[in-house]
Amino acid sequence: MSTNQCDRLIDYFNRQLTEKEQEQFETHLSSCEECREELMELREMTDDLPFLADPVEPPEEMKKRILTNVLKDEDKKDTSTKASKENVVVSTSRRSRKSPFIYGALAASLLLSVGINGWLWTENQQLVGENEQISSDFQEVAEERNELVTELTAIRDSIEEDVQPGTSQVVLTANLDSTLGDVSNGFATLISEQNQVQLVIQVAGMPELEGTEAYQAWIIEGETPIPAGSFEIDEAGNGAVAFNVQDIENLNVDQIAITLEPRPNNELPEGEVLLASQ
Amino acid sequence: MAKMDDKQLYRRIQEHDQAALETLYDKYEKLLYSFAYKMVQDPQSAEEIVQEVVLKLWKGTGTYDETKGKFSSWLLTMTRNTAIDMIRKQDKQEVHLSNEWEPGDSGPQVEDMIEWKEQGETLKKAIRTLKKEQIEIVELFYFKGYSQRKIAEKTNIPLGTIKGRIRLALKHLRQELAGERGTQL
Numbered sequence: 001m002s003t004n005q006c007d008r009l010i011d012y013f014n015r016q017l018t019e020k021e022q023e024q025f026e027t028h029l030s031s032c033e034e035c036r037e038e039l040m041e042l043r044e045m046t047d048d049l050p051f052l053a054d055p056v057e058p059p060e061e062m063k064k065r066i067l068t069n070v071l072k073d074e075d076k077k078d079t080s081t082k083a084s085k086e087n088v089v090v091s092t093s094r095r096s097r098k099s100p101f102i103y104g105a106l107a108a109s110l111l112l113s114v115g116i117n118g119w120l121w122t123e124n125q126q127l128v129g130e131n132e133q134i135s136s137d138f139q140e141v142a143e144e145r146n147e148l149v150t151e152l153t154a155i156r157d158s159i160e161e162d163v164q165p166g167t168s169q170v171v172l173t174a175n176l177d178s179t180l181g182d183v184s185n186g187f188a189t190l191i192s193e194q195n196q197v198q199l200v201i202q203v204a205g206m207p208e209l210e211g212t213e214a215y216q217a218w219i220i221e222g223e224t225p226i227p228a229g230s231f232e233i234d235e236a237g238n239g240a241v242a243f244n245v246q247d248i249e250n251l252n253v254d255q256i257a258i259t260l261e262p263r264p265n266n267e268l269p270e271g272e273v274l275l276a277s278q
Numbered sequence: 279m280a281k282m283d284d285k286q287l288y289r290r291i292q293e294h295d296q297a298a299l300e301t302l303y304d305k306y307e308k309l310l311y312s313f314a315y316k317m318v319q320d321p322q323s324a325e326e327i328v329q330e331v332v333l334k335l336w337k338g339t340g341t342y343d344e345t346k347g348k349f350s351s352w353l354l355t356m357t358r359n360t361a362i363d364m365i366r367k368q369d370k371q372e373v374h375l376s377n378e379w380e381p382g383d384s385g386p387q388v389e390d391m392i393e394w395k396e397q398g399e400t401l402k403k404a405i406r407t408l409k410k411e412q413i414e415i416v417e418l419f420y421f422k423g424y425s426q427r428k429i430a431e432k433t434n435i436p437l438g439t440i441k442g443r444i445r446l447a448l449k450h451l452r453q454e455l456a457g458e459r460g461t462q463l
C-alpha cells in the first residue's frame with residue numbers, strides 16, 4: 001500500500017512521524033511544491049497563536065531552578081569532555097574576565113576600537129587554554145559573593161560616616177554589578193564638596209591585573225564614555241579611585257562602568273566592561 | 279540606556295554568555311511558560327518544557343536563522359515542539375479543552391510583552407467569531423499537537439478531511455484578524 005505523502009503534512013508539522021517517515025516526507029517536500037507551500041502557509045497562519053495563551057505566573061523560584069540546572073549541566077560537560085568541538089567555543093567562566101560581554105553604551109566604541117572578529121578570535125584562543133581551570137564551584141562563588149557584599153556594605157557605611165553634613169553631600173550612589181555574574185562588585189558615590197564634585201569608586205573581588213593592565217572607571221553620558229580615573233587593585237582584589245568631575249552642571253550621568261584596559265588612563269575604552277551600574 | 283536586541287543576545291548566548299542567557303530568560307520566561315502551560319495544563323510539565331527550551335538554547339541545539347523570521351517565533355516554535363514531544367510521551371488520555379476565549383480574563387498585566395497583550399486581545403476577538411467546531415480543531419491541532427488520526431477520533435470528522443478543516447479554520451481566523459486589524463487602523 002502506498003502512502004500518499006501529501007497526507008502527512010499535518011503529522012509532519014505536529015511531529016507525529018517516526019524518524020523514517022519524517023525523512024521520507026522531507027524528501028517528498030523537496031519535490032512537492034504544493035506541500036512546501038502548504039507547510040509555509042501553516043507556519044505563517046499559526047505564527048502568532050502562542051499569544052492566545054493567557055499570562056500564567058511561573059512557579060516560585062522557577063528561574064533559579066532552571067538556570068542552575070542548565071548551567072550546572074554546562075559545568076559537568078566542561079570537566080568531563082575536554083577539547084570536544086563544542087568546547088572550543090565554551091564559555092564564560094564566572095571567574096574569567098575575558099568574557100565577550102559588552103555592556104550597554106560602551107558597545108559602539110568598543111566595536112570601533114577593536115573590531116569584533118579579531119577580538120573573538122583571541123577570545124577563543126585564550127578560552128581553549130583557560131577552559132580547564134574554569135569549572136569553579138557555583139556554591140563557593142555565591143558564598144564568596146555574600147561575604148563581599150557584607151564587606152562592601154561596611155565600607156559604604158564608613159564612607160557615609162566620613163561625609164560631614166554641611167560641607168559635603170552625596171549626590172548619587174550606585175551599585176556596580178558584575179557583568180559576568182562573578183564575585184566582583186563595586187560601589188560608586190558622587191560627592192559634592194564646596195563646588196567640587198568627586199566620583200569615588202570602590203571595588204572588591206576583582207580579577208588580578210597583568211603587565212601594564214589597569215582598571216578604569218567611566219562615566220557614561222548617553223553614548224559617550226568619559227574617562228574617570230584609572231586604578232589598580234591589591235592582592236585581595238580590592239581597589240578604589242577618586243576622580244574630580246569637571247563641568248558637572250552639563251553632565252548627565254547615565255551609567256558608571258569599570259573596564260579592564262591594556263594601559264592606564266585611556267581616552268576611550270578598549271577593554272571589556274567588568275562592572276556597571278544599572 | 280541601549281539594550282541589546284534578541285539577535286544580539288542570541289549571538290552572545292552562542293558564545294556562552296551567561297548574562298545574556300539570563301537577560302533573554304527574563305524577557306521570555308512568562309510567555310514561554312504561559313504558552314507551555316496552555317498546551318500541557320500542568321505547572322510541573324510546563325516548567326520542564328521551559329527548562330528544556332533554555333537548555334537547547336544554551337547548548338545550541340537547533341540554530342536560529344535570522345533570515346527565517348523573528349527570534350520570538352523561533353523560540354515559540356521550539357517551545358511548541360518540546361511540548362508536543364512531552365504530550366506524546368505522557369500520552370494523556372483526556373483532552374483538557376480550556377475555555378479561555380472569554381473576555382476579561384487576561385490575568386496579570388505583562389509589562390514587557392506589549393505584543394502579547396495586543397496580539398492576544400485581537401486574536402481572542404477573532405477566534406470567538408469561529409464556530410465551536412473550528413475552535414476545537416485549532417485547539418487540538420495547534421495547542422495539543424495531535425496527529426490527524428487523533429484529531430479525527432476526538433472530533434468525529436473523517437480522517438481524510440482533517441487537513442482541509444484545519445486550513446479552513448486557520449484561514450477564517452486570518453480573515454477575521456485582517457478585519458480586526460483593518461478596523462483598528
Ligand SMILES: [Zn+2]
Nearest residue numbers: 005006032035
Ligand atoms: Zn505533497
